[in-house]
Every structure is written in structure tokens, then in C-alpha cells.
Amino acid sequence: MKIALRISRATLTAVVAAIAISTLTAPSLHAQWIDRIAVGPSGTWMDAGDAKSAVGWGLSGVAVITPHIALQGEVHWFNDIEGEIVNLDSTPLALTVQLRKPSEGISYFVGAGVGYYMLESDVDLDRAFGPELSDVLQQNNFRAVSDVDDEIGFHVEIGTEIALLQNLTAQVAARYIWLEADVEVASDVLALPTPQGTALVYLDDESIDMSGAGMFISLRYSF
Numbered sequence: 001m002k003i004a005l006r007i008s009r010a011t012l013t014a015v016v017a018a019i020a021i022s023t024l025t026a027p028s029l030h031a032q033w034i035d036r037i038a039v040g041p042s043g044t045w046m047d048a049g050d051a052k053s054a055v056g057w058g059l060s061g062v063a064v065i066t067p068h069i070a071l072q073g074e075v076h077w078f079n080d081i082e083g084e085i086v087n088l089d090s091t092p093l094a095l096t097v098q099l100r101k102p103s104e105g106i107s108y109f110v111g112a113g114v115g116y117y118m119l120e121s122d123v124d125l126d127r128a129f130g131p132e133l134s135d136v137l138q139q140n141n142f143r144a145v146s147d148v149d150d151e152i153g154f155h156v157e158i159g160t161e162i163a164l165l166q167n168l169t170a171q172v173a174a175r176y177i178w179l180e181a182d183v184e185v186a187s188d189v190l191a192l193p194t195p196q197g198t199a200l201v202y203l204d205d206e207s208i209d210m211s212g213a214g215m216f217i218s219l220r221y222s223f
Contacts, residue, residue, distance in 0.1 A: 034065060035065060035066060036064040037062065037222065038064075038221060039059070039060075039061040040059070040061075040219050041059060041060075042057075042058055042060035042171075042216065042217060042219075043056065043057050043217050044076050044175075044215065044216045045214055045215045046078075046175075046177055046212060046214040047213045047214060048212055049209045049210045049211045049212045050084070050209045050210065051083045051088065054080075054090075055078070056077055056078040056090070056092075057076060058074060060072060060216075062098075062220065068100050068102070069097070069098070069100065070097075070098040071096070071098070072096040072111070073096075074092075077089075078090040081210070082124070082127070083183070083208045084127070084206055084208075085123060085124060085206055086122065086146050086148075086183050086206055086208075087121065087124055088119055088121050088181065090118070092115040092116065092117045093116045094114070094115035094155070095114060096155070097112060097113060098110070099111065100161075106160060106161070106162050107161045108159075109159055109160070109173075110156075110157065111157045111158075112154075112155070112156045112157075113157075115152070115179075117150060117151045117152070117153050117179060118150050120148065121181075121183050123144040123145065123146050125142070125144065128144075145186050146185045146186075146206075147186075148183045148184070151180065153178055153210075154177070154178045154179075155176060155178070157216065158174055159171060159173025159216070167222045168221060170217070170220075171216070171218045171220065172215075172216070173216040174213070174215060175214040176212070177210070177214050179211055180208065180210065181207070183208065184205050185205050
């Protein structure tokens, strides 16, 4: 079931990206509403707050509507963002409105945006209990599963776009992201003997505040 869910989300992401790119690159739309568009690979780093910092890679595109207003879309893939007891995979689809100040060969901007974060989770017993106790639990067929809903996040940014060649630009931005994920964890309850008596071993739900600073970089071809 989990594999099927990942496939469907990957397919959804690819379809959304394809529709967005084909729509933005339509000659009639380009001529009437958009001054310039640029598409290319991108990467992003997020501090991830309570979780371990993570790096994601993906695609991004920007539609410069006027010299002072631009609309940016992006999709990135993050794997194994480490919480206290769970790992998260995240695929955010983000949209940002940028206010720009263009100059010769360079453009400065500030922006604000929203992201739809597609999330998946799994329990890491080694991190939750430590390697030794984790081995004991696995020998006793201890089971733990987790589930997490997709979340909406928000971000602000400040950055610059630099013209490298006639149709090639690079963009760098510093961001702050607001994002929180509530992970539901269901586990067995196992009674283990200790020198102090019997201890009940189980896992509770985890709330992960992934708000924090971030960086965004991209290399794009303009047309």
C-alpha cells in the first residue's frame, strides 16, 4: 500500500509539473501575459526545526510577469528527514510571489509563498529505543507503524537572480519556513523485566515542528 501511495504521488507531481510548464510555455500566454519564463534544476536546504536538517533536489520555474513581479513554482524531493522516533519523506509543491528590483544583469527580490507538503513516515526503532533495546524488541516481534497527513506550510524569502549568459540565470535565496507535521504512531505494548520491575514499552504519537531557516538555489534556462 505504501509503495502504491508513493507511485501515485510521484505521478501526481510529474503531471502537475508538466501541466504547469506546458501552460506557461504556451506561445499565446507567453506573448500576452508573461515577459519571461525560466525553468531548470534546483536544490533547497531546510533547518527542519525539531527534525534533522535536510537537503532536497528538484525542479523550479519562474514566470516574470512584469520587471517587478514574478511567480515561482517548484517541486523538491526530501528523503529521511529524521524526527525523534520517525523518518519523514517530503515532496513539497510550492508557489511563491516575488517582488523584484531589476538592475543590469542582476535582480533583487523578496517573496512570500505557500507549499503543499506530501508526507510519508516510518518508525525508526533504533532511534526511538537505542540499538540494544531495539534488537530485543525485534526479537519479541514488536511492531510499530506510523501515519502522517499532508500539510500546508508557508515561507518568506529574500534573494537575488544573476544573469550568467544570454539565456542562463542563477538564483539564490534565503528563506524562513513554517511547517509542522503530526505523526500518528500505533505500536504494540510489550512488558519487559528490569531490575526495578516490569517496564511497559510502547510508542506515542509525535509532533514535529519543522519550522526554520532554509536556502534555495537554482540554475535556469530562460525563453
